[in-house]
Amino acid sequence: MLLIGCPWCGPRDETEFRYGGQAHVAYPETPAELDDQQWAEYVFYRENPKGPFAERWMHSAGCRRWFNVLRDTVSYEVLAVYRNGEEVSR
């Protein structure tokens, strides 16, 4: 049971959140100009590191805001939490 620090509501149990996978994967500005491989990279390929991972969570049972978490995928330790548009500060 992770304890996730919602940047708006403070620390809450993992059960209040929805996981959103890798953070900072921007929707391509001009999808039509991408070739199939590039489009596949956007749709299907995500980083899967063993160690620190920038990921998105949404506080679904609380303020319903998406935000970013830097979390170690081995120790599960939350290293940083930051709002959309903010930089990670550890």
Add this chain to the structure above:
Amino acid sequence: MSRLPAGGRVDRGTVLRFSVDGRELTGHPGDTVASAMLAHGIIEVGRSIYRGRPRGIMAAGVEEPNALLQVDGPCSEGMLPATTVELYDGLVASTLSGKGRLDPTPDPAVYDKKFVHTDVLVVGGGPAGVKAAAEASAPGVRVMLVDDQPEPGGELPSDVVVLTRTTAIGSYDDNYVLALERRTDHLGAAAPANVSRQRLWHIRAGRVVLATGAHERPLVFAGNDKPGVMLAGAVRTYLNRYGVAAGSQVVVFTNNDSAYDTVRDLLDAGVEVAAVVDARPEVSVDVDVRILTGSAVINTEGEDRITGVLVRSLEGDAVESFECDLLAVSGGWSPVVHLHSQRQGKLRWDDSIAAFVPDGAVRNQEIVGAANGEGLWPTRALWLVPSDSYDTHFVDLQRDVTVADVWRSTGAGMLNVEHVKRYTSLGTANDQGKTSGVNAIGVIAHALGGSVGEIGTTTYRAPYTPVAFAALAGRERGDLFDPERTTSIHPWHVEHGALFEDVGQWKRPWYFPRDGEDIDAAVARECRAARNGVAFMDASTLGKIEIWGADAGEFLNRIYTNAFKKLKPGHARYGVMCRPDGMIFDDGVTLRLDDNRFFLTTTTGGAAGVLDWLEEWLQTEWPSLDVHCTSVTEQWATIAVVGPRSRDVVSVLAPDLDLSAEAFPFMTFRETTLASGVPARICRISFSGELAYEINVSSWYGLSVWEQVYEAGLPYDITPYGTEAMHVLRAEKGYIIVGQDTDGTVTPHDAGMAWAVSKQKDFVGNRSFSRSDTARADRKQLISLLPTDGTTKLPEGTQIIARDVALTPPVPMLGHVTSSYHSEALGRPFALALVAGGQSRIGETLMAHVGSELVPVQVADLVLYDPEGSRRDG
């Protein structure tokens, strides 16, 4: 071997009656079943699981490997260590041979959970834990202590929250500790009703102090499993806590000083100690008992209980025998590091005490007392007593694993303790190797020549002690297993005999049978009413989202495959949304309330997912758009009034509205006040192809307005209908149900909705349509199927194959039936199906594989009923 005349923490003034294996026994409050059995001189319990050897009570706590009980009760429970079952009056139990029995009687007990937060959590109420809790206690600081015994081992400040009979079973990330409290198990029939039998505590702690103590290890020698061989510390516990002497003539076998405390206490209690056999060459203790140093017990005598032991010097050959009925053994102590290890805490081998000890604590935790190796005795490791045969040197008593078994595994090539565990099943029994784990590693090291520290332990897994499934289920059982979501109109449906369908968590009326009707008859009647007269259904479960903002139209343009930006206020439009992979994700009708406000509907099951989807795009991709979404699913009750006579009904309800097709055309809506005074939004939307109105009112009025519709419709024999009739009506029109006619592999084009895919704008998923596989012309496409015999209703899920295909597996399949109904309107059964290249097969005959029969079917256009759409205007 009996209850001592004095001493112990049992209430001798009260006698409790109980029985074990049919023997009527007595004990006192404060006893466990084990201590009360020992007080009667009974040490033997169920025989061993595989070899059928006699076994006895060996320990005094959770580490007990042998004494397992099946305890009777309203629901019998098995595999409970007799050393942990508190005695109550009337307890009836039988001993087990390593295997329990599940009672089919429904468990009547209540289980609950508790979620609490504390600054400090101390696990363990022994001296170290009590001290840690007392030290942590301070004004404004929340301190909790949990201990598995009925009372903590010392005085605690009053502001410390103490949970007794509570075992910390698991330790999880961020100091989340699970602890099981046994609230009424010790009360027997006196347990109060409505109080949970057991409670699972979810404790989030700022700091965790582990004061979990240590478990004593037995020694490994021939015949070390017989009844009468008992851990020295347990012998002492029975003396001091329960006032019970577990034997009358005792030999002690040890490799460390801790056993001498037992010797002293036995002597103080007047119990004869025949000898102490100490594996260490030199011993400096002051007890008035003969000590054989540098020696070991090499075998035990007796069958159902030991009658004596054979002792030999570890260096020499001379064997001496001693009579005894109890052999107290101590092979050293293992700190209870389970909770530390569950958090990936490191361990190191400490040679001086021959034990794995924590190598530093995990973040925000500390380990105190014996759990940290503190105060444990210098120990001479003696992993096994040398012998000619190792077939009765038991390492894991509960799984009947001997030294010979362990060495067979290492001989087979296994170098890793995990392999040995799996080859022998060592350490996997009910006690999870609490007494056997470290000894096993010693035995492996003996065979492989490495050090115990290098070999390392197996992983410690939660739970620390076994927990009943029902205790983990807690309150979410039976009626409360999962929420049933219901609409404001639900009471009417129940009263009128609806049968319900589960759609997500919602209960939706499936159909409303009249007396004697089966589903086919009821649905046929409901469909006839909608096509020929008037019918109404509760559509309140549809997801509803208000979308405000100057960019709301632009936003919907990006989300839906079709265009919404130019939709006029007062108008409605059906939309489809896709995932980035181009596959249909949800659909529904959206109203434009005014320039900057839309009202979007989703499928019943999709509501939460769609709102999340919209918010995700808005918050993470397009935060600059002026758009705000608000879920209003339960705000509105939605009543669909359907059929040629629907206008007559609605005109009674909403007399202020001009309902003519010209004044109130299809795919528009009007705000009005009903004759009853209820404000309403009425839409000309049709999911049936008939003239239809959807009346939306505040769900406060949902039931009332539903009844108003019913009243107004009585002259026209208005008929309530459920999801099944809805499905028939929509399928006749070729309207899809997302999730039934689509399965995550269907594009809007595949579903016959190319018309809903804009070529003028981009939207989520658009790019995927041009991928080579997605652009194939022979993809599976949704079409209708008409069984050519005009009578066969194809089962949903039927596979479709080409004509003249041999039925030799694997048979090439063209697709499958997604929806299939008997149509009253068409006077025949029909189906929707996803068929490869279906749209170019219209008119072709294919075969439906039904059971072992092949049923010819003709491929037809998706829309079978009123393809011109002439009926929707009435």
Add this chain to the structure above:
Amino acid sequence: MNPLPEHPDFLWRNPEPRSSYDVVIIGAGGHGLATAYYLASKHGITNVAVLEKGWLAGGNMARNTTIIRSNYLWDESAAIYEHALKLWEGLPEELGYDFLFSQRGVLNLAHTLQDVREGMRRVNANRLNGVDAEWVEPSGIAEICPIVNLSPKTRYPVLGGTFQPRAGIAKHDHVAWALARRADELGVDLIQNCEVTGFVKDGNRVVGVETDRGRILAGRVGLAAAGHSSVLAERAGFRLPVQSHPLQALVSELNEQVHPTVVMSNHVHVYVSQAHKGELVMGAGVDSYNGYGQRGSFHVIEHQMAAAVELFPIFARAHVLRTWGGIVDVTPDASPIIGTTPVENLFVNCGWGTGGFKATPSAGWAFAHTIATGEPHPLNAPFSLDRFTTGALIDEHGAAAVAH
């Protein structure tokens, strides 16, 4: 007496790695061992090393719930899993090892009308694909598994189910050891405690691996590292569309036999069998987040227990004895990737998610073929990496929304 058959007296050598091999397989899990076994036994390639960073078959092979079935929806999946099931049926004899393969059947319960539709669709597709499958009404379920709660008063009443009689369970560790023993006999070097830290490449061609025990050259390299596939792929210089998630499982203490088959419920979210010794073996869905920690969150276990007690009231006072977690590599379409990679002579077998154990023989069989010939076998050709670009996914999500 112990109901389990005796293990062999000898299983494998523990050789030192040599400096080069014709083929190096990374990962001595079930798939890696099966690949080595089939390379040696079917393709005559015996100069093979299987490198394992920990202990042999100590990853998901040691942690799964041992369910074997082939009743998958899509043709491609049915083909490869049914091939596996046929191999399973012959393996105990072929390998000379009784690994307790028990064809006790697998029952997938339907709790909603949509479950029923999907179940019927799958049964019909299975039959035409030559996979044994039948639709069972509640009365039939009562016969197959009398302890299932069939009361219409439950929150999600059982409306029926699909049953695959030939499906079942096997003892996971023993399967691995059986494959390992034969591979070892055929000359394959099984090298434990040997972690691959990098790849030796000549241009875009792999020619060996770097390990913590030194460089090992190889003509061809096969990646069979399950949860760690992405990490290794990255070291080799290409990406995989997989995410590694924790998947938890648990066992109860030993109880007398009450559960004669395997029951899975996607809707209520639990699957359970009772092993030969008597313990209930159970699992549920994956944890939501990425994780290499071989552990998950406790609420997943709690939900699973609620589901278990709802479906099987007799389990109320069974006890959770031990919980654990594995790392499952999940692809976007919940189907595996077996084939070539952008790196020459480097082949990948990954993305099995929760289906890896049951596919062990055919995954090894097809992967061995691919490595031996340099080309995928028709069985695994559809499971190419390329499908994520063309869109030709094999989407098993609908058919297996819950892990198993």
Add this chain to the structure above:
Amino acid sequence: MADLRRSPLAHLTFPQGLTELPFRTMVNLRVEPSSETAARVEKALGTTLPRQCGQTSEAGSRTVFWLGPDEWLVLADSAEVISELVEALGGEPGSAVDVSANRTIVELSGPFARDVLEKGCPVDLHPREFGPGNAVQTTVGPVPVLLWQTDAETYRLFPRSSFADYLARWLMDAMSEYVPFAPQQQSWRVSGSEPDLGSLDE
């Protein structure tokens, strides 16, 4: 017209300590807190929009709950507040949506109230962390709620209307060790009926 309304829990017989407070006006308000629009909204409400999770503000019979960084729930006795808020927004970015019937309010009161909630609520309800005037969105059992403490022994829970029946039953069950309650006579739950599955078996 009031007699035409029916609240989501009208069918239940409540034990001591549990009751429904139906038919309150609720508005879901979205506005950028630093904007002039927000200032207008605050003026219209006669109170500030709380800026932190857990906070509420009051003006007369109206209470404003923080739901998110740009989102609030306004609770009022009467419906005028809806048009007042829409007017205050003045067409600028934001929204004020009537959600009065979207949720209902369940009041749990008594010396056991916190104990009962702690049986299913993961938020820290210790008086040091949460007290009268505090409100958060969280879960109680499996049900999402807005949870508002109004005095030392009273909490108000705002579930979605469709979840209200389940939540009330969950609470009654959790309360039963403190307050015995009779089985619900008026239950309209129908899980006991057996569906006719004839048509599925073809």
